Amino acid sequence: MFDLNKQIGKWRSNLAASQTLEISDIDELESHLREEIESLKHAKLSDKEAFMIAAHRLGSPERLADEFAKIGWDSALRYRVSWMITGILAYLLATHFSVLLQKAFIWFVSVRGIQGYGLGVVALAVNIVLLGAVLFLCCFLWRRALRSDRFIKWTRQLATRRIFLVTILVFLVVESASQIVLPVMTYRVLGPAQYGQAAQVFAWTRLAWSIMLPVILVIVLIKLCASGSRETETE
């Protein structure tokens, strides 16, 4: 059974995925689509036929996105750059947050008698578990939220509002403060020898990151290419 509203919803999310159209643009196009469907149905066409013809007349999502991008290229660019900055910040935040937790964990186990290399290994394990957790969360959010109108609207508002700048500022302050405070705190808790041994394992942590990040990047790129070609196939 052909569900008109469901099909229109799908059509909307195809348009939204292009990211060059504002929500109000999509609303306007939908209003046009519905009007056309209505008039075609008066000509005794079925829901399905009317929808297909009206969508065809309106133009393919790719073509519409291209045309809209021509007039709104600056806002589209700003939107993408905001996303890139958000991505970089999220990455920094995730790594530094994991280091913060790692150090807190070190303190927790060192007062229970684990020292030196053992400490470093525990820290490495914590780091990897945290990285996994962050990745899982990202994938989860990506799947759940990114396709919904409300989330896209929210990010668009976020990208254009001052909240975004304030967040960056607060993050920078917290980040630079923690860079100074954390080593001092750790050094006070551990003896110099222990600190040195743990630092050796931290170096291995960096190695783990530098191997995993390119792998993750490649996986994400493959996924993006695959989803891109799938969308053009359904066209």
Next chain:
Amino acid sequence: MAVSKDLIAASATPLILSILSEGESYGYAIIKRVHELSGGQLQWTDGMLYPVLHRLERQKLIQSRWRESDIGRKRKYYKIKESGIKALKEHQSQWEVVYSTLTQLWERKPCLT
């Protein structure tokens, strides 16, 4: 006969401004009006109208607002502004130049010799 893409693109702005100078309207109605006036020979891909409308709005030649129609459908209505009327006059004189030049060339002149 279908009008070429280039000509459609070039005539979009004066067409839209002219239709809006008749009164407030919305995308679907503008396309129907163009279709009706040209006898279906000006074939716009429907979706291409909206980027043009938005560009004109950015250039402050027209203004828009969401309004509910009499039958309860939400539509975005466009209205021409003072500067839009000025721009339309400019377009009009340009098109008249093109039109008169072409007609002079195409007119079959009587041969006097």
